[in-house]
Amino acid sequence: MRVAIAEDGALFREGLELLLRQAGLEVVLSVGTADELLARLAGDDLPDAVILDIRMPPDFRDEGLVAAEDLKQRYPRLGVLVLSAYVETIYAIRLLTPGLPGVGYLLKDRVGNVEILRDALRRVSAGEQVVDADVVGRLLAARRRDTELGALTPREHETLRHLAEGRSNAGIGQLMNLSAKTVETHVANLFAKLNLQTSGDDNRRVLATLVWLRVNPGAGPTEGTERKIHYT
Amino acid sequence: MELRVIPRTPAGRTASAGLGRPAALVALVLGSGALALLCQWPALRSIPAQATxxxxxxxxxxxxxxxxxRSPGRRGTGPSLLLGAGLAWSATWAGFWEVGPIPALAFEVQPVFWILLLxxxxxxxxxxxxxxxxxxxxxxxxxxLPALLTANILTSRASWKAYHSDVWWPGVFPDRDAANVITVLTAAAALGLTGAFIVLLRQRLRRLPMVDRRVQGPTGLALAAAGICAFLTTVLGSHHAARCANPFYLAMAVALLGMPISIGIGELRRQLVRAAAAETLARLASPPTVESVQLALIEALGDETMTVLYRVPNPDSPDGPPADGTAVYVDGAGTPRHPPTAADRLLVPVTSGTGDEVALLVTDGALRRHEDLVGAALATAGFALENARLQAVLQYRLAAVRDSRTRIVETALAERRRLEQDLHDGAQQxxxxxAARIGIARIHAGEQTTAxxxxxxxxxxxxxxxxxxARGIYPAVLGEAGLAVALDAxxxxxxIPVAVEVAGDRFDAATxxxxxxxxxxxxxxxxxxxGATRGTVRSWHQDNGLWLQIEHNGRAAGDGLLSAVDxxxxxLDGALEPAPPRGAAPRAAPVGMDDPVVVTARIPCV
Structure with a gap:
């Protein structure tokens, strides 16, 4: 697999490069800014995936997220994995909001286990979506007392977790040793219990699940009203 | 504490000096009276009222x-001119002597009289x-005036003026028609000059400060009346030598008498104003405020432009004390001000008994001539000014402390952002x-991965x-996406579940x-x-403020937390408020909270 990296922290970038090479991946490009990455990627010789930091020069704000949108518009088939230092659901939601396949949001901590990183890179390059397990886990933990979640069976609960992490029915089935058909049934059931609309589109259902998870339904007068996402 | 007033302009003589040495004054008046009587001795018999x-x-x-x-602040030749005018007036009546050139000379003294008086x-x-x-x-x-009267004398005969024909009279071109024309011209000149004088008087009264207006107004009016009398006597063809009393000349003399009388009244009123000023200041509310002292001084001095600047002892401005030791002054509200440098302003320092400058009175420059009044007012206002200074300086110091607190908190908030960034770029990286090295080690570890x-x-x-x-110190998402996103996150x-109803507006980083x-x-x-189990947060923008309303169903927080937040x-000029402002959108009680604890906060913003 061929990978390009844009990460401004030199220490971490070198470690990441070395890790990927040792794991047998080919690092074709490794730069310190999103702008440089955009400039040096050649349309006729794209890597399978790019890894982006969020806070990078020039303004150290959200350059990585902006570059991710830009890259997906230019090269829709390119896998884009944002490697972030923040457990912010809002960043993941922003990345998924356009509804494009092949994007992912992973915590930088995952470099401690290259298999997770390799799996995420493989999935984004194959057009799947990836949301870090900690981001999903944090939302699920905050909602543990929620009555709607309490109504799910353990299997459905586990299915929901994998679903929010961006896995396909086939992927979930593999992890849970279930047939894709069974997974499909679990998904349909849990969507019904959570009052979520199933569109059948894997790319949309990840976003819908995350938005549902992050809004506290029991939190007052907003109950029953439209759940808003503040992000511009 | 005793208060001394040291005017910065030429040292003022005391008010009592205005009365002068009584003996010299009496001698001057009696001498002038004797001269006047000598001039019109013959007239005293024919027209006694006029001569008197x-x-x-x-x-x-x-x-x-x-x-x-001798009056304080008085300069110039004015008194001499006035004395001359008074003598000249009697001299114009010397024509009754009807000896040699005296009638002609007396006639020629008339313009001299008007010139000296004006x-x-x-x-x-x-x-x-x-x-x-x-x-x-x-x-x-x-x-x-000299031209017309000289022309008059040259074109007339002594007999035309009712003098004996044997007096010396320089009428070298006697001509009735010419004399008539000149009389008409003289009347016109008298009328024109009187009119011009009235216009000048109006302008002049507008320019003068109130205390001078009170003197100059009646004086000028008396003079204008005399001018009108002069015009009437000329028009009606009367002249001095008429052997009978002329009502217009009587009226003119009365009008001329009006001038010193009005000056006397003016002086009296000035003394009364001083007394009133002292009384106004003495009546000041106790304890006097900055405003009441200012108003009382304005009333006492009759100068609406007057301001008081208070000297700040040991100033410590944000920029440090002035290196050159220059004084720092503040106005009544404690705002630093520079004393004006314009020449038309009078600066009167007020010092305390210990020699410290307390305040600087900034008044109309015209009050230089009334330093006795200013001095009297300040002497009475001394304690009030000391008190007002304490208040003004307190305001100044409060503002300095407030500024300093704002800087400290703003620095602390900025420090949070910097610290978060440092953690992100340093320790975390x-x-x-x-972690990457551990990942590499794991690749090479084979099956032995326990350690x-x-x-x-x-x-x-x-x-x-x-x-x-890092997130607790400062959430990066706050700076990047604003309050609403950061609170949602x-x-x-x-x-506990918290409903967030916060608009997506952006404000400055500190807010x-x-x-x-x-x-x-x-x-x-x-x-x-x-013990809260649920809460709500709402924010809105109203009256140049960002308002926050936080509700929860736990117990109310103690004063420690609330005062730290406050x-x-x-x-930042905000506060915890007892209630939302008037006009805030009403809102239903949050679900599951019958009697919630409500905390309302306001932060100013544009």
Whole structure:
């Protein structure tokens, strides 16, 4: 697999490069800014995936997220994995909001286990979506007392977790040793219990699940009203 | 404490000096009276009333000149001119002697009288005729009156003026028609000059400060009346030598007498104003305020432009004390002000008994001539000024402390952002580099991963704690996406469900950080210590303020937390408020909260 990296922290970038090479991946490009990455990627010789930091020069704000949108518009088939230092659901939601396949949001901590990183890179390059397990886990933990979640069976609960992490029915089935058909049934059931609309589109259902998870339904007068996402 | 007043302009003589040495004054008045009587001795028998009035005019002018020459702040030749005018008035009546050239000379003294009198009035109170229009007027008088009267005498005979034909009379071109034309011209000149004088008087009264107006107004009116009488006598063809009493000349003498009388009244009123000023200041409310002292001084001095600047002892401005030791002055509100440098302002320092400068009185420059009044007012206002200074300086110091607190809190908020960035760029990056090395080690470890797994787990925990710490110091998402997003994100894994209704508007970094920390501090306490099980946060923009309303169903927070939150808000000119402002959108009670604890906060913003 061929990978390009844009990460401004030199220490971490070198470690990441070395890790990927040792794991047998080919690092074709490794730069310190999103702008440089955009400039040096050649349309006729794209890597399978790019890894982006969020806070990078020039303004150290959200350059990585902006570059991710830009890259997906230019090269829709390119896998884009944002490697972030923040457990912010809002960043993941922003990345998924356009509804494009092949994007992912992973915590930088995952470099401690290259298999997770390799799996995420493989999935984004194959057009799947990836949301870090900690981001999903944090939302699920905050909602543990929620009555709607309490109504799910353990299997459905586990299915929901994998679903929010961006896995396909086939992927979930593999992890849970279930047939894709069974997974499909679990998904349909849990969507019904959570009052979520199933569109059948894997790319949309990840976003819908995350938005549902992050809004506290029991939190007052907003109950029953439209759940808003503040992000511009 | 005793208060001394030291005027900065030429040292003022005391008011009592205005009365002068009584003996010299009496001698001057009696001498002038004797001269006047000598001039019109023959007239005293034929027209006794007129001659008596004339003598009184001379004596009163001499008295006024004598007093005026000694009055404080008085300069110039005015008193001498007035004395001269008084003597000249009686001299014009010397024609009754009907001996040799005396009638002709007496006739020629008439323009001299008017010139001296007008000069004395117009040079008041500065000692110089400064206005261009007044100089032109004076020049016209100097040219027109002598020319017309000389022409009159040259074209007439003594008998036409009812003098004996044997007096010496320089009528070298006697001509009835020419004399008539000149009489008409003289009348026109008298009328024109009187009119011009009235116009000048109006302008002049507008220019003068109130205290001078009170003197100059009646004086000028008396003079204008005399001018009108002069016009009427000319028009009606009367002249001095008529052997019977002329009502217009009587009226003129009465009008001329009006001038010293009005000056006397003016002086009396000035004394009364001083007394009233002292009374006004003495009546000041106790304790006097900055405003009441200012108003009382304005009333006492009759100067609405007057301001008081208070000297700040040991100033410590944000920029440090002035290096050159220059004084720092503040106005009544405690705002630093520079004393004006314009020449038309009078600066009167007020010092305390110990010699410290207390205040600087900034008044109309015209009050230089009334330093006795200013001095009297300040002497009475001394304690009130000391008291007002304490208040003004307190305001100044409060403002300095407030500014300093704002800077401290703003610095602290900025420091939070910097600290978060430092953690992200420093410690966190190093730990992540270590994580990458562990990842590499894991690749080469084969099946023996137990130690690596343990190290990895420890590292993940450390990274998690560091992330929580950094986020608690300052959430990066706040600076990047604003209050609404940051609060939404913070409430994702908050211990209790919290409904967030916050608009997506952006504010400056300090405002957003303070608002964010207010919400987090109140709700964290509510969830962790006050037994709350749910909460709401609402914000809106109203009356140039960002308003926050935080509700929860726990117990109310103690004063410690609330005052800490309040202090941070107050440093940004905000505060915890007892209630939302009038006009805030009404809102239904939050679900599941019958009687919620409500905390309302306001932060100013544009």
């Amino acid at each position: 009035l004339n003598t009184l005019v001379t004596m009163s002018y001499a008295a006024t000149a004598g007093v005026g020459a 000069g004395a009035v117009l040079e008041y109170p500065t000692g110089r005729i400064t206005e261009r229009t007044e100089r032109i007027f004076m020049a016209a008088v100097l040219v027109i 190093r730990l992540l580099a270590v 690596i797994d343990e190290a990895s787990a420890e590292l993940t925990a450390a990274l998690g704690e560091l992330r929580t710490l 913070a409430m994702e894994d908050f211990p 957003e950080t303070a608002a964010y920390l207010t919400v987090i501090d109140i709700l964290t306490h509510a969830a962790d210590r006050a 202090d941070r808000l107050r440093a």
